[in-house]
Amino acid sequence: MPAFPDTKPELRQRSLARRDALSEDARREKSLAIATHGADALSHGIGGLTVAGYHAIRSEADVGFLLGLLEQAGAQLALPAVLDRETIVFRSHLPHVPLVAGGFGTMAPGEGAALVEPDVLLMPLSVFDEKGNRIGYGAGHYDRAIDRLHAIGRRPVLIGVAFDLQEVPSVPAEPHDVPLDGIVTESGLRWFSAIPTSFA
Ligand SMILES: Nc1nc2c(c(=O)[nH]1)N(C=O)[C@@H](CNc1ccc(C(=O)N[C@@H](CCC(=O)O)C(=O)O)cc1)CN2
Numbered sequence: 001m002p003a004f005p006d007t008k009p010e011l012r013q014r015s016l017a018r019r020d021a022l023s024e025d026a027r028r029e030k031s032l033a034i035a036t037h038g039a040d041a042l043s044h045g046i047g048g049l050t051v052a053g054y055h056a057i058r059s060e061a062d063v064g065f066l067l068g069l070l071e072q073a074g075a076q077l078a079l080p081a082v083l084d085r086e087t088i089v090f091r092s093h094l095p096h097v098p099l100v101a102g103g104f105g106t107m108a109p110g111e112g113a114a115l116v117e118p119d120v121l122l123m124p125l126s127v128f129d130e131k132g133n134r135i136g137y138g139a140g141h142y143d144r145a146i147d148r149l150h151a152i153g154r155r156p157v158l159i160g161v162a163f164d165l166q167e168v169p170s171v172p173a174e175p176h177d178v179p180l181d182g183i184v185t186e187s188g189l190r191w192f193s194a195i196p197t198s199f200a
Pocket residue numbers: 012013016054055056057060080081082088103104105106124125136137138139140141142
């Protein structure tokens with residue numbers, strides 16, 4: 001441990017600067033590799049499960065390619081929608097139903113879409129480490145949403161989606177932080193937990 005470990009805001013800012021520096025072509029190429037690795041690892045167990053992805057903002061990895069492959073393999077898709085500064089919910093994402101402005105610059109299914117409880121969460125993030133600790137954009141939206149799912153007895157499989165350059169040696173985890181089960185980057189899908197039975 002260094003004497004003065006980096007704080008979450010410092011780690012976030014530096015990682016986002018590295019991510020922002022990727023060209024659009026590089027991000028697209030890496031996002032396609034993420035789709036290949038994610039589909040290899042998840043497709044065989046995904047039939048009938050609900051997978052929540054996200055509509056990429058800023059310089060995030062574009063998980064849309066992977067969502068398309070998982071849908072072809074039988075997954076039901078969902079996307080997060082922001083209700084307020086503390087709360088996101090997951091809404092069913094059906095083909096041909098247009099997205100609307102979803103809060104914080106995101107796009108999401110509108111209020112008419114069904115609320116769902118995802119079995120798998122594909123989560124955007126700013127920073128991750130080799131143990132599966134994760135930092136988002138600092139709103140705590142995902143940490144709270146996962147807590148709510150746990151409170152009703154659901155244990156969604158949590159998979160981060162990121163580029164390799166977002167990994168750091170160690171993220172300072174706080175008690176409310178829920179670690180990832182796995183991470184998919186352009187170099188592969190890595191499990192931090194035992195491989196969930198659906199995907200073993
Ligand atoms: N694509 C995508 N959709 C998502 C999220 C996400 O991280 N990415 N969310 C994840 O929770 C939820 C929306 N929450 C968000 C919370 C904050 C910011 C954001 O950009 N915040 C600051 C930046 C912080 C920083 O740079 O240090 C900003 O407004 O500039 C974006 C989304 C649900 N949908």
